Amino acid sequence: NAGVTQTPKFQVLKTGQSMTLQCAQDMNHNSMYWYRQDPGMGLRLIYYSASEGTTDKGEVPNGYNVSRLNKREFSLRLESAAPSQTSVYFCASSERASGNTIYFGEGSWLTVV
């Protein structure tokens, strides 16, 4: 049972480069999320998708785009990476209704130099 799978696990980018973080879940969840984790700030929501075909901005969406490719997959794209986007990125999924447990992937460590 893989749960939430993210790739790549580690990535180093140069300023201005683009990249896409991939996320897939095998739990048939409707909702998916992308968070970034920075020291002392906890996790902050970048974008979320309440259900297939919909995406919405979270707390810190600037510099990112997302695609809900299908029910299983939710990708996060950095079009022009900046050093401020150096962070650990977590994908997560849950059933849509409030109160359902949110399951997290193992994280993607991104460094922008």
Next chain:
Amino acid sequence: AQSVSQHNHHVILSEAASLELGCNYSYGGTVNLFWYVQYPGQHLQLLLKYFSGDPLVKGIKGFEAEFIKSKFSFNLRKPSVQWSDTAEYFCAVIPGGAGNMLTFGGGTRLMVKP
């Protein structure tokens, strides 16, 4: 701004010591409350959650948390910590009407010395 605050950023304890990690939130009305744990190099895992009912919630691995509505608090406790409890702990809140959108506190790094 509405937020979730964890006042202890780093805690160091010896094995068998008691643990209490503070969490306060500033949302009014109904809230759903969570504690997540992140062991070194691993993803976040749910420790416990509170939605309604008994304000004393028991979670996995001997952890519990108490919801005190008047204090806007949801502190995490464990009577006797083990070395394996070394991890980062996150309090999170879903304000009423926010669907399943978690807002996290800044986290508390716990180190348990053997």
